[in-house]
């Protein structure tokens with residue numbers, strides 16, 4: 025089977041570099057290619073957890089809000105209190121609709137006084153942001169900023185980015201982004217990334233220079249044995265990082281998804297706040313939890329139903345073989361009261377039935 029390439033699927037500014045590096049597996053995220061693997065999953069996991077990896081995550085598109093009302097629009101779109109955000113400061117936030125349903129979980133960045141970037145998870149948020157801005161007659165332009173994140177992840181990432189941009193980057197705080205330039209390539213450099221191994225993101229601001237930036241990072245990383253990789257399912261499940269639309273459906277709320285600490289109900293008003301206050305009062309009906317398998321169940325493509333005494337009480341959303349836990353582990357959305365760590369349940373895949381035990385997230 026072949027994924028037919030058309031203009032509906034965008035290549036990234038790093039596309040030629042990822043092809044030259046031998047990319048073997050991609051998915052599509054925000055209508056954009058997301059390279060996942062270069063054919064050696066063990067080496068890619070080891071690089072991320074013990075060395076340093078370079079990831080083309082330009083699929084994390086930046087929706088830009090620019091103009092006098094940009095800050096107000098960002099605030100009504102996001103569940104976090106953004107009133108104290110300084111220029112260069114990012115925050116992980118939920119976005120919910122009027123009914124309190126989770127519709128994205130971006131990193132929101134105040135890029136300039138009146139410019140905000142929503143670094144989006146997979147979805148279609150440009151139209152949502154434009155619709156809200158127009159309906160509220162706000163003075164703000166909503167566009168795709170055409171900014172392309174390149175991630176450098178792993179315990180040696182700081183050394184690589186310091187070799188590329190200078191030792192000053194060692195002082196950068198988590199989720200803070202600064203302007204930088206190398207060889208005339210404009211970017212923001214921030215300490216962030218979709219792993220818990222530490223690292224940086226280079227937000228490329230000139231899409232014509234993607235392959236140049238890739239080559240410069242590879243050259244800076246050569247002494248540290250940098251190699252290509254992508255968002256790593258094993259690492260992120262061990263770390264309990266949410267993958268929106270993998271673990272969530274179109275009626276998941278942020279509390280169920282484990283994002284309650286990124287919902288500031290007492291902050292200024294945002295879309296869905298009243299609905300979330302009601303949900304909080306009603307209490308959790310289900311939640312995202314870890315699950316540990318007794319045996320290796322094989323590859324999960326679509327969710328597997330979870331049963332307790334013959335009744336469906338949820339679904340397993342992702343499964344990986346975990347080197348740290350020494351078992352197959354996963355994440356599952358499970359109804360109350362079966363979501364308590366230690367609860368034994370059964371899940372059924374196309375290959376059979378599997379015993380699982382509920383575990384707290386993160387695993388590691």
Ligand code: THG
Pocket residue numbers: 084115116129130131143144145146173216217218219225265266
């Ligand atoms: N970087 C950028 N954009 C992104 C992602 C990213 N957009 C899509 C996706 N990832 C958004 N989702 C997440 C999920 C988790 C985190 C970041 C983005 C994350 N979480 C930390 C944690 O859960 O421990 C810290 C969150 C906190 O406590 O503030 O980093 O990766 N540019």
